Amino acid sequence: MKFQREIFPHLAGPNSGLWGRADQYWQNQLSTPRLYRLAIALAIVFLCSCAYVLFTETTSENLNCLSNKFKGFNIPPASSPSPTLPQDPHSNFTLDTPSLIFSRGNYDRNSTTTSLHNIVFGIGAAAKTWNSRQRYMKQWWRPKEMRGFVWLDEPVANCSDSLPPCKISADTSQFTYTNVRGPRSAVRIARIVTETFRLGLPDVHWFVMGDDDTFFVAENLVKVLSKYDHNLFYYIGSSSESHQQNLEFSYNMAFGGGGFAISYPLAKALESMQDDCLQRYPSLYGSDERIQACLAELGVPLTKEPGFHQFDIHGDAFGFLSAHPLTPFISMHHLDKIYPLFPKMNQERALQHLSKAIKVEPGGIFQQSICYEKTRNISISVSWGYVVQIVGGILPAREFEIPTRTFSTWRKSKSAGSYTFTTRPYPENSCQKPLRYYLASTGNAKNEHLSNNYLREVPGADCSWMKPVFQHLQWIRVVKERLDENWLQGPRRQCCQVSDFGKSFMEIRVKNCKEGTSI
Structure with a gap:
């Protein structure tokens, strides 16, 4: 003491x-005012110094986060440079200087409305197949209204002004590819979104990926993407129709042929890490697998929209399209693998024919309405812009809305468990098969009520329910009310009823269901 x-x-x-x-x-x-102020000043200086050091160390750790976590994938150390890629001959920047590219874009985060102008397409193609497949793109591409590019592996002579400009993908030989079954071009195609982003186009909300044999309905694409906030991270697409394909690749993956959309902020994040990411997955088969793997590293899941159709099917797509899901039809792939959509036409001509109905009302294309004519004991299904079916007897609506197996899966199976949706067998008995009336002509698209004419495919069998009326019924006219504005928010099929009946002619009215009505 x-x-x-x-x-x-x-x-x-x-x-x-x-x-x-x-x-x-x-x-x-500390009760002395001078010492009290001095202590506060010193504390502020100390806290600011600590915050600066913490921010610097955290940023450094984030940049090397993926490299530290994925040492098991044989990736190079953090100090190793990314693969040096050559200059794109069709642009005035080098692909290894992204900092110079970002400034070229003009992305408006305050814009909330998505239009066709805000979408940029990246179409995967190859020089060997371009001559045969570009005919499909001509049926939906509108050069004065759409933006996008066809990405090829080597130059071609016939890049038409009526199609997207052709670009040559950067050399990807530096990337490892070890899958013995797949094409090495999967690496090149996986980078299409990144290479398109690096072009620095202004006012982009969405990057949409597709193949050169994919058919898009642009208006429906815009309508569906408008449901989502493009300022957020979104990866939108759909799975395969084949259960086996999804098991082999992933139910969490958007199949690239059917098309998928990536929002601008997500595309920016993907661009910043994709080249390193691709090196971690050399054994994957396709480009869409690689994109999904990188988006998984960014923590972004697939948002499924069933209107994107991979069409991993063979044969007659009638059974699927005549009972299309209650959602806007956006795309279909593998046009060379299915029969032409309309009889007595090749696929190119059939798409031209379908496009006429799409112009009348894009949202209504393939949408199914079901009704009954009890006095004649028949059931009717209208797939707008495509086909009208008439079946003898009363077929419940829950049965009519199930696709019939007129097609097989990618592995040529027709078993019920092969698909990712419920199916029912197509009747073998000719008297149980529906009479098919395919689209023949379209009416005026400016009217409040739309009209299409449907022509019978082939004469029906000699069945009791067809006598005597339906043996001579050759034409069906469908007069349709435009879809309700809110049908996407509260999906409901339109109602229909037979309004006129003649010896060789029948008229069907399709309209929005009123309160208290049912099929």
Whole structure:
């Protein structure tokens, strides 16, 4: 205590414990205004210094996060440079200088409305197949209204002005590809979104990927993407129709042939890490697998929209399209693998024919309406812009809306468990098969009520339910009310009824269901 009183005489007193007196001392001293202000200033300086050091270290750790976590994938150390890619001969920038590219874009985060102008297409193609497949693109591409590019592996002579400009993909030989079954071009095609992003186009909300044998309905694509906030991370597409294909690749993956959409901010994030990411997945088969793997590393799942159709099917797509899901039809792929959509036409001509109905009302294309004519004991299904079916007897709506297996899967199976949706067998008995009336002509698209004419495919069999009326019924006219504006928010099929019946002619009215009505 003597030592304490000599060194700290001000601590002496009744409560002269060292820490107790020290506490009392500092409380007394800090009550002095000058010392109080000085202490606050020193504390602020100290906290700012700590925050600066913490931010610097955290940023450094984030940049090397993926490299540290994926050492098992044989990736190069953090100090190793990314593969150096050659200059794109069709643009005025090098692909290894993204910092120069980002400034060229003009992305408006405050814009909330998506139009066709805000979408940029990246179409995967190859020089060997371009001559035969570009005819499909001509049926939906509108050069004065759409933006996009066809990405090829080598130059071609016939890049038409009526199609997207042709671009040559950067050399990807530096990337490892070890899958023994797949094409090495999968690496090149996986980078299409990144290479399109690096072009720095202004006012882009969405990047949409597709193949050169994919048919898009642009208006429906815009309508569906408008449901989502393009300022957020979105990866939108759909799975395969084949259960086996999804098991082999992934139910969490958007199949690239059917098309998928990536929002601008997500495309920016993908561009910044994709080249390193691709090196971690050399054994994957396709481009869409690689994109999904990289998006998984970014933590972004697939948002499924069933209107994107991979069409991993063979044969007659009638059974699927005549009972299309209650959602806008956006795309279909593998046009060389399915029969022409309309009889007595090749696929190119059939798409031209379908496009006439799409112009009348894009949202209504393939949408199914079901009704009955009880006095004649028949069931009717109208797939707008495509086909009208008439079946003898009363077929419940829950049966009519199930696709019939007129097609097989990618592996040529027709078993019920082969598909990712419910199916029913197509009748083998000719008298149980529906009479098909395919689209023949379209009416005026400017009227409130739309009209299409449908022509019978082939004469029906000699069945009792067809006599005598339906043996001579050759034409069906469908007069349709436009879809309700809110049908996407609250999906509901339109109602229909037979309004006129003649010897060789029938008229069907399709309209929005009123309150209290049912099929």
